[in-house]
Amino acid sequence: MRIAIVGIGDIAQKAYLPILTQLNDVELIFCTRNNATLQKLALQYRVTTLYQDYRQLSKANIDAVMIHSSTVSHPEIAAYFLQQGIPTFVDKPLADNAFDCEKLYELAQAKQVPLYMGFNRRFIPLYNRHLGDLQSVNLASPLLSLHWQKNRHNLPGNIRDFIFDDFIHPLDSVNLDAKSDLQGVHLTSQFKGTQLAQLARLDVQWQSNNTLLHASMNRLYGITCEHVSASFENRAYQFDSFISGKCLQDKQTSLIQLEDWTPMLTAKGFADMIDDWLSVVQSGKLKQSVIDRNLSSHQLAEAICGKVQQLIKA
Structure with missing residues (x-):
């Protein structure tokens, strides 16, 4: 090939x-x-x-x-x-x-x-192994909430670059129902300084059936980091990295992690994503559900851009 x-x-x-x-x-x-x-x-x-x-x-x-x-x-x-x-x-x-x-x-x-x-975050093996394949999750499943937070240190930016180049990662990661508009969405934003030229924080959350979905980014944080948490009935997961996390169940906390010597790019989902991409090339087809989510995440990002810009003008 x-x-x-x-x-x-x-x-x-x-x-x-x-x-x-x-x-x-x-x-x-x-x-x-x-x-x-x-x-x-x-x-x-x-x-x-x-x-x-x-x-x-x-x-x-x-x-x-x-x-x-x-x-x-x-x-x-x-x-x-x-x-x-x-x-x-x-x-x-x-x-x-x-x-x-x-x-x-x-x-x-x-x-x-x-x-x-x-x-690539659709293919992180540790998350998909314990949360179910989030790329194809059925929101009628017992997933009750998913919160994806990606933070950076001292990197506020203009609205469109902030949302499309960076915030789209956590946004797409929680966009399991291929949402494309702001109906039912709660949005909050913070800016650096009084001129409102530099977007510093953005939180977007909505509910799909019985699942609460929340994407967050703070680019005036103390460190660059990423946190993911998910909850099911009487079971929850917390991840502060792509290689390890915690499972909270039956009033106990247990450590979960990838196997030793797992390559970093595998842990970050790139290896599985590339395998999936090559299979798409060979078949010549991409699932309609994937196309819908790809489009909807960009459409939702566009709607968020418009909303934040309206808040500035208000």
């Missing part, structure tokens, strides 16, 4: 290349505008087919493409490959607005080609 990697910056180098370059049945093609980076990584990973313009990949006979470039470039690059009928992977977010996301999925549907989103 020949896969082109478009954009080989920080996220590609840290999260994807260490896995992809170890797969025997995958041949990689590198594409980035930075020639120094291109040559360095080509030498490191012994990749021989190199391009600096993604449009040149049309002659590379690729089976799929993975886009790890800047968010603003995603729609243009993804549309180029979808037009050619090439299975396309895009790091979250698909775009910095819901409109472009909708257009890209319309194009993918018209071309009958999968458009895959890189939400």
